[in-house]
Amino acid sequence: MVNRQTASYLTKRFQQTGMRPLSRFGQNFLIDLNLVDLIADSADIDDRDLVLEIGTGTGSLTTRLAARAAHVITVEIDTNLAQIAQEELEDLPNVTMRLHDALKNKNNFDPELLENIRQEFDKLPAKRRRFKLVANLPYNVATPIISNLLRNDPIPDVISVTIQKELADRIVAPPGTKDYSALSIWIQSVANASIVRTLPPGVFWPPPKVTSAIIRIDTDANLRARIDNIDFFHEKLRALYFHRRKFLRSVVLSAMKGELDKAQVDAVLEKLGFSGEIRAERLTVAQTIELINELGTASAEAK
Incomplete structure (x- = not known):
C-alpha cells in the first residue's frame, strides 16, 4: 500500500474499512510519493539516527524512514488508522509504534x-548517535510539537516536517516583518531554519484549505549556548510577545x-541601551536573548 498511496487507492481503502479522514486529527495524506521521499531525503537519515515520527498515517513515510534509520518511533492518535498502518509496519523490527497523543x-x-525516546536513544553508540523529528505533522499540533521538542532532552539534531506554509x-521570518513572532525568535535562537519546498493543496488527500511547506530546522549548540537559562528564556519570550505591539518598557x-519593579526594569533597559519606547517586535534575535538574559540576572540579584 505504501507505494500506491494515491487518492483513489486511499478512498477505496477507507471505504472498505468504513473510515473517513478526521479533520480534528489533521488527517491530510500526502499522495505525491516523490514528496514523501523528499521529506525523508531532506533529513539526511542514516544508521546513526533515532527518528521520531508524529502522525503515522498509513505508514507511507514510516517505511521509508525505517529503511534508513537505526530506529523509528512513530506515534498515531487514531486507533482505526493505526490498524491500517500496523499491517505495513509489523514486519519492521526497528519500528516502535505508539498509539496515543x-x-x-x-x-x-x-x-x-x-522516556521511550530516551531509552532508544541511549541504545545507540554515544559518539555518533543523532535524534531527528521527521513527519508530515498534523497541522493542529505542529506548533506545540516543534516548539516543545526543542526544550526537551534529547534535543533533536534535525527537524524535517511538513507544516502549513x-x-x-x-x-523563518526576519525582525520587523508581519510574520516575526515569539515562535520566530524561539526557533532562530537555537537553530537554523529554511523552507525546503512549498506544497500546493492538490498533493494531499483530502486537500487542505491551505498551502503547505516542508521545513528543515537544524539545531545549533553554539546558538543555544548564548541563552543563560533556556526555561526562563522560553517563558519570558512568550510573555514579551503576548502584547507584541506595546512599547518595550510596558x-x-x-x-x-x-x-522586578519599574526602577529595576528601567535600569536593565538603560544598561542595554534599549529605548523603552521601541516595540519588542523590532528587536533582533540576538537583542532579545541579551534582554532576557539580563532580566534573568537582575531577577536573581533582586531575590
Missing part, C-alpha cells in the same frame, strides 16, 4: 513518549511583574 497538554510532551513563514514590566 504525543502531547500531554499544549506545553508538554507525553512523559512516557519522552503560514507557520513555516513565521518560523511589556517588560508585565513580563517581570512580581520579580
